[in-house]
Amino acid sequence: MYNQEFQKSLENLKKQNRYREFIELARISGESPYALNAKGEKIIMWCSNDYLALGQNKEVSNTFKDAIDKYGVGAGGTRNISGNSAPLVKLEKKIADFHSKEAGLVFTSGYIANETTISTIAKILPGLVIFSDNHNHASIIEGIVHSGAKKHVFKHNDPEDLESHLKQYPKSQKKLIIFESVYSMTGNIAPIKEIVSLAKKYNCLTYIDEVHAVGLYGKGGRGVANQLGLEKEIDIIQGTFAKAFGLVGGYVSANKEVIDSIRSFAPAFIFTTAMPPAQAEAIIKIIDIIKEADDLREIFWSKVKLLKQKLKDVEIDVFKNPGHIIPIMIRDAKKCKEVSDKLLKRGLYIQPINYPTVAVGNERLRVTINPNHSEVMMDELVKNIKSLL
Numbered sequence: 001m002y003n004q005e006f007q008k009s010l011e012n013l014k015k016q017n018r019y020r021e022f023i024e025l026a027r028i029s030g031e032s033p034y035a036l037n038a039k040g041e042k043i044i045m046w047c048s049n050d051y052l053a054l055g056q057n058k059e060v061s062n063t064f065k066d067a068i069d070k071y072g073v074g075a076g077g078t079r080n081i082s083g084n085s086a087p088l089v090k091l092e093k094k095i096a097d098f099h100s101k102e103a104g105l106v107f108t109s110g111y112i113a114n115e116t117t118i119s120t121i122a123k124i125l126p127g128l129v130i131f132s133d134n135h136n137h138a139s140i141i142e143g144i145v146h147s148g149a150k151k152h153v154f155k156h157n158d159p160e161d162l163e164s165h166l167k168q169y170p171k172s173q174k175k176l177i178i179f180e181s182v183y184s185m186t187g188n189i190a191p192i193k194e195i196v197s198l199a200k201k202y203n204c205l206t207y208i209d210e211v212h213a214v215g216l217y218g219k220g221g222r223g224v225a226n227q228l229g230l231e232k233e234i235d236i237i238q239g240t241f242a243k244a245f246g247l248v249g250g251y252v253s254a255n256k257e258v259i260d261s262i263r264s265f266a267p268a269f270i271f272t273t274a275m276p277p278a279q280a281e282a283i284i285k286i287i288d289i290i291k292e293a294d295d296l297r298e299i300f301w302s303k304v305k306l307l308k309q310k311l312k313d314v315e316i317d318v319f320k321n322p323g324h325i326i327p328i329m330i331r332d333a334k335k336c337k338e339v340s341d342k343l344l345k346r347g348l349y350i351q352p353i354n355y356p357t358v359a360v361g362n363e364r365l366r367v368t369i370n371p372n373h374s375e376v377m378m379d380e381l382v383k384n385i386k387s388l389l
């Protein structure tokens, strides 16, 4: 039924070079950054968000396996109905402690954490006005749309523009500023200090998405707000267990009242089966590792710096940023896909990033690194990209 309509929507996407192809891959435990393609050939991944390769860490997988033997694979219900397992409660305390907050709340993904927390806050605070950075992630945008709240989108990383929106409202107006610490497609870092100071001036709640920062930035990988000594100034810190943590799941941490309200009212927290307890145990192990992983972070950051330098040396157009993400600017959707396809044929995988993830004309290859990428691999990557531009 309605098949023609579905087909038409796909044809439209294809015409605009926006049709997404998901490349079938099989990761090989213990051999990161290698993976197998659909033909069983080894390729090198250059776009994984498993930034520290903890997704294949032996200690973590052993903890996961032992916990499965102990608890089984599933949670058995929602948090409300038999799913409130001891490891989850422990994980939430760990997350609160990680971010120096009073409480934490765990979700099945970072996307869900953003979408449901943001829409729920607006329901708890009727009349709330939301101020959102122009580059915020889809999960934040969806949260704002579902909140039904009035919103102002401020220019990316632009406190002056943010202030021009904030000053339209009296101090008594309830306001929420939402931004990310490290932006996933550019590697830009937010002016957190300036945003926090505006929040104080205009009486706003603050919400930061540290999805791409936790594990990599700050003391023991606690994120950019921590790195700048501003963790306590931010009301709600959101993060994921899916990027540098290497697994899956999301969270928010804040004071007791905020967390208890979200726990009590958020539909995507209440009405969904809880994270499996074995997964929570594995994440607890990951947090313990991450807090002590300065050596691993040092290797990671030295490799980010080295690859950026190698790309610069051969004049490849890399978007300049202070972060760990390395966007290679192609600036054309068709070419971006072609370069990605050709690289894959040469055993190098970087997915093309096209509209709507980035604006038309800003198409790019988003390169990420992990501590297992060698200098020889980097040289091979640089040589191959250069030959295709």
Ligand SMILES: Cc1ncc(COP(=O)(O)O)c(C=O)c1O
Residues within 6 Å of the ligand: 109, 110, 111, 112, 114, 137, 139, 180, 184, 209, 211, 212, 240, 241, 242, 249, 250
């Ligand atoms: C900035 C940002 N926030 C949230 C998410 C969602 O996190 P998760 O992958 O844990 O659902 C992503 C995912 O890529 C992201 O880039």
